[in-house]
Amino acid sequence: MYRTDGGGALLETYAVAGAVNRDWEDLAAAPDGRVFIGDFGNNANRRQDLCIYILEQDGSLDSIRFNYPDQSAFPPPEGQWQFDMEGFFYHQDSLHLFSKDKSADSYLTKHYSLPARPGQYTANLRGQLQLPKRIVTGAAISPDGETVVLLAYRFKMLLGFFPLTPADIFVFRGYTGTDFLDGSMQRVRGARCLMPTQYEAIDFTGPRTVYIASERTPLFHQKAKRRKLPLVETDAQP
Secondary structure (H helix, E strand, O other), X not given: OEEEOOOOOEEEEOOOOOOOOOOOOEEEEOOOOOEEEEEOOOOOXXXXXXXXXXXXXXXXXXXXXXXXXXXXXXXXXXXXXXXXXXXXXXXXXXXXXXXEOOOOOOOEEEEEEEEOOOEEXXXXXXXXXXXXXXXXXXXXXOOOOOEEEEEEEOOEEEOOOEEEOOEEEEEEEOOOOOOHHHOEEEEEEEEOOOOOOOEEEEEEEEOOEEEEEEXXXXXXXXXXXXXXXXXXXXXXXX
C-alpha cells in the first residue's frame, strides 16, 4: 500500500504483512480507521478464493472470505461472465460491491453486500442494473451517505482498430436505505481519452466533488482528475 500527499507525491510505502496480492482491486475505509483491501479481481470468472482483507489500526490483519450466491460454475458459460469485481465501499457496518461485467450481451452491474467483519460469507445480491457498453471499475459513497457514484468506462474502437476508453460517472441519489441502484441516476462525463486509458478509481473529497484516477501502463503515467457532481438531474440515460 502507498500513502501520497494531495499532489500525488509518495510519502510512505506500507507492507501488509500476511496478505497475498492475487488481484487487489480497490480500497475502502471505515470511520474507526479500519482499511479494507478488495482481493476480488476475477477476470477469468473462475476464482473460488475471493477475499477482502481487514487491516486494523494496530497493524493486525484479518479477512472476509466470500462467494457469490448466483455463481455455480467456475467459469460460467461464455456470455455469463458477470463475476469480476473492481469497486466497493464501506457504509453502515457493511461492504457494498459492484460487479464488472464484460459480457457483450448484458453489461450487467450487480450490487452485493457483505458484513464488514471477519468470517466466511455468501454475499447478499441486492440489485442489478444494465449499463449498456459500460464496465464498472470503481464505486464510492458521499460522506453524508446521500450520493453513490459508479465509475465506468466504455471500450470502443475508432475506425475499427484504435481503442478508446471514455469514462463516465453514474450518480445515484434518492434511494431508500441501501438500495442504491433503485435511486435516480445521472450520468456525468468523467474523461475522454485519446489513448487507451483505464480509469479504475473514484472517491469523494467533498459532498459534490470526486476524483477519478487511471492505471499506470508501460506507455502512460497514471492520472487523476477532479470532477464536480451536478446538483440536479440532467441526464438519466446510460
